[in-house]
Amino acid sequence: MNRLLHKWPKGILVGLGAVILSTLAIQASDSLSGVSGQLASSITGNNSVCGEGAEIILFGTHSVCMDIFEASPSKSCTYEMPKSEVETQVNVSKDSCVAVSKEGAEPWRFVTYTEASQLCARDGKRLPTAEEWYKVALGHTDVTACFTATLAKTGANNCVTPTGIHDLVGNVWEWTADTVTGGMYNNNELPNSGYVALVDGSGLVIETTETPNPQFGEDYAWIDKSGVRGLLRGGFYGSGDDGGVFAQNIAVPLNFTATGVGFRCVKDVW
Template sequence: MVKVGPLCVDKYEASVWSAFDGTGTQYGAASDNYPGTFPDTGNWTAPVYAVSEAGVTPSRYITWFQAQQACALSGKRLLTNAEWQMAAAGTPDPGTDNGTTDCAVDTASTPNVVNTGSRSSCVSKWSVNDMVGNVPEWVADWIQGPNGNGVEGAWDPGSFVSSAPYIASAAYGNDFIVGINEASSTTDPFPAALIRGGGYYSGTGAGVFALLATGDPTGSGNLGFRCAR
């Protein structure tokens, strides 16, 4: 872990293991192979552990509930949205991916996730690795649920698409912001857990301001996480 203001943050995206010290079986590296004793609900009967380790594939295919428990079982917790933003500050976001040192953000150069810490330039001012791209990261915060895939508020620095009302902003790295339009509430506004940073497939939309606010906490796919204490 590295010191970030008043807290300590995992330097690397989490890998989930059967043993506390990051040995034994790794889960979620290539598929959703978490054991039945650690279900999507997070209601575990046998523990697994979130480990911050360089040079491994970060774990994916994990729900918010599982990520929360994997952190807790390791004596840590998910970062809040504000803490994630603080830890990510200064991570280079050139909008490109040279396939070697840049953050992993472009499938043309990065067809899949890369090992933790392998992109030497993808480091924040606090010495936290891979906050931009690679795997999008769950954070602790929940909000009102999905009502579409667009933010129509006053502050909309970027999005996956360029048509109105999405307005990309170079000042914020053209990072995507996908959130909730509360004025057009649906009849089933389920809660959403926030996802930060973008992934290896996000292109210029990945960055320290990238935020997805339409993620069902029971979702998994290419989602990852990191922990703090």
């Protein structure tokens, strides 16, 4: 799973190529972002609805407050920088411990899908869907700054979308709300693991190849078609060429934890 550790340049062609090729996978009545016909937009800097640490993101059918930064433990948590699955479990067992969106913090890692979902719910939030994550991340035109050789504090990298969201790509993989069962997603069978060659309107991989595809940033999709799998997006600090806007890990169970896996939360507005 760790196809990693070399630096890489990625430029504007990633975004432009993705728009061209992704459209081929969508019916004429839809758009790149799905049936809503719109990509994500935001009212950057408007905290009257979302409060500090989040930006309101506008989709065609709904809007959410998306946390600007990857989740980190609140001060009421026993461990402010969990270093193991056990330390996360201790935090989760404390009802006053919640996930916060704060600049300059260490991202909360060693957290399972269920724990991430529970922590978001404690603050009236939820995990973003894979499609919501993708629509916001697609705003990146150059993700060169998103990958470093080591973990970075939230907001430390110059990795920010036009909607003001930091570190969607790189730093840590992010759990989304979606799951995949038996290699099937929305009644469609996923391809085998490989370099992303085509995605649907929600950004889910529908075609892979054995060689890197520059049109999709040379991003990689890890896929296990057995059992119930989570859907993580973006890659982590060591992903190198394999990580990016189109990178996805659909190969781990929901109880998986690792040093390179974290999450962020969103809150429904309307």
